[in-house]
Amino acid sequence: MKRLTAVLALALLGTFAASAQVQTGMTDTGRPVYGVTNAQVLTAQTITTTSFSTTPAAILALPLVPAGTTVHGYCKLVWQQATAVATVSFGAGFSNAPTHAYIFSSINTAATGAAAKAYTALTAVGPTIIGAAATPGAAATNYEATFDFTVVAGTSPVLMTMYGLTSDGTDALVVQPGSNCGWQM
Numbered sequence: 001m002k003r004l005t006a007v008l009a010l011a012l013l014g015t016f017a018a019s020a021q022v023q024t025g026m027t028d029t030g031r032p033v034y035g036v037t038n039a040q041v042l043t044a045q046t047i048t049t050t051s052f053s054t055t056p057a058a059i060l061a062l063p064l065v066p067a068g069t070t071v072h073g074y075c076k077l078v079w080q081q082a083t084a085v086a087t088v089s090f091g092a093g094f095s096n097a098p099t100h101a102y103i104f105s106s107i108n109t110a111a112t113g114a115a116a117k118a119y120t121a122l123t124a125v126g127p128t129i130i131g132a133a134a135t136p137g138a139a140a141t142n143y144e145a146t147f148d149f150t151v152v153a154g155t156s157p158v159l160m161t162m163y164g165l166t167s168d169g170t171d172a173l174v175v176q177p178g179s180n181c182g183w184q185m
Helices: 002-013
Strands: 020-026 032-040 045-047 057-061 070-081 088-094 100-108 115-122 128-134 143-152 160-166 173-175 180-184
Touching: 032 057, 045 057, 045 160, 070 088, 070 160, 088 100, 088 143, 100 128, 115 128, 128 143, 160 173
Parallel strands: none
Antiparallel strands: 020 032, 032 180, 045 173, 057 160, 070 143, 070 173, 070 180, 088 128, 088 160, 100 115, 100 143
């Protein structure tokens, strides 16, 4: 009954984006427990943005992290470039500065599994490149980018958004439907 009441209360507050599928509950101590919390790309997203500093292109936003909470999350994005073989980059941004955000990225660039891997620590608010820039082995071929992260929210709640860009605005980065991010708690 506590779980149903908590879900209904949160739904009535309208705290979740329409594209996010969220389940939550309450422990016996009244503290929230997060189950499956994710956001999915429902239609292909074509990104021609070449800089995070001008007009960043959001891929998706994860459900809000409450103040004073530490969460572990993941993203699995399926991506390709539409025509030529330019460089792509992914990024993360926050609505409020997290105390810490630690992100490990692995961006596949070839059918054989070659990947650009990197570790990034963030405390900034705006979109910031995470991981290494990647050049796909072939145009119009799907590749996987995975991100494993821990976010520590400070005194304010944190909304984490994933971004993408291409090094050539005429060669779009396309993020495919079914790509998703979520919190594991």
